[in-house]
Amino acid sequence: DTAVSQTPKYLVTQMGNDKSIKCEQNLGHDTMYWYKQDSKKFLKIMFSYNNKELIINETVPNRFSPKSPDKAHLNLHINSLELGDSAVYFCASSQEPGSTGANVLTFGAGSRLTVL
C-alpha cells in the first residue's frame, strides 16, 4: 500500500496548456505539502495545507493553484504552463503541527512535468 501516491508519474505537455497533478495519502495525516525539485535537484516548498486550510504559500506564480477537497488529498493545478515549470513535483504529508510526528515528512514518488 502506497502511503503517499501521486498521479501522473510523468506528464509531457505543450506551453500554454493547463494540467493537474493529484496527490493522496492514506496515513491519516493532517498536513500536506507540495515541493518543487528543479533540474539541479534543489527542493523548494510551494504550498502546505493543514486540514484543508492553506498555511504556507511561498512565492509561487498564481498560475499554480492547490486544492484540498479533504485532508487526504492535495491536488496541484497549473494554468498556462511555461518552460520553466518543467521540474519534478513532490507531494508530502505529516501529522498535525504540535504532534510528535509533525516533523517527519513522508514523500510521494514524484511527478515529472516536462513542458515543451
Added chain:
Amino acid sequence: AQSVTQLDSQVPVFEEAPVELRCNYSSSVSVYLFWYVQYPNQGLQLLLKYLSGSTLVKGINGFEAEFNKSQTSFHLRKPSVHISDTAEYFCAVKSANSGYALNFGKGTSLLVTP
C-alpha cells in the same frame, strides 16, 4: 528563517570506504534537523532526524549524524559504504518553535564505485 548549506555537491568514494557528508545550518531559534535520501527516480526517504536529546543520532542503513550546536553542523557519516548507497542526500532544517515546512539544502550526490 532557517537555511541549510551542504558544502559538497558531489562526493565520490570507493566501496567499503568511510564517508562524511557535511551540513551546516543557520537559525536564530532552536531547530530540528533531518537527513533524507533520494535514490534515482524515487521520492525522498527519511534517513535520520535530530529533535532533542543525544546529539549522536543513528538512522537507517548504517548512517549516523552528530548535532553540533556550537558549530551549527549536522554532518552525516557512514563507516563503510556500499554501491547501493549511491544516491542524492539532502539535509533539512525546521524551526522547533513554529513553521510547518522543511527547508532543504541543495543536496550532495554520493557516488560509490567498486
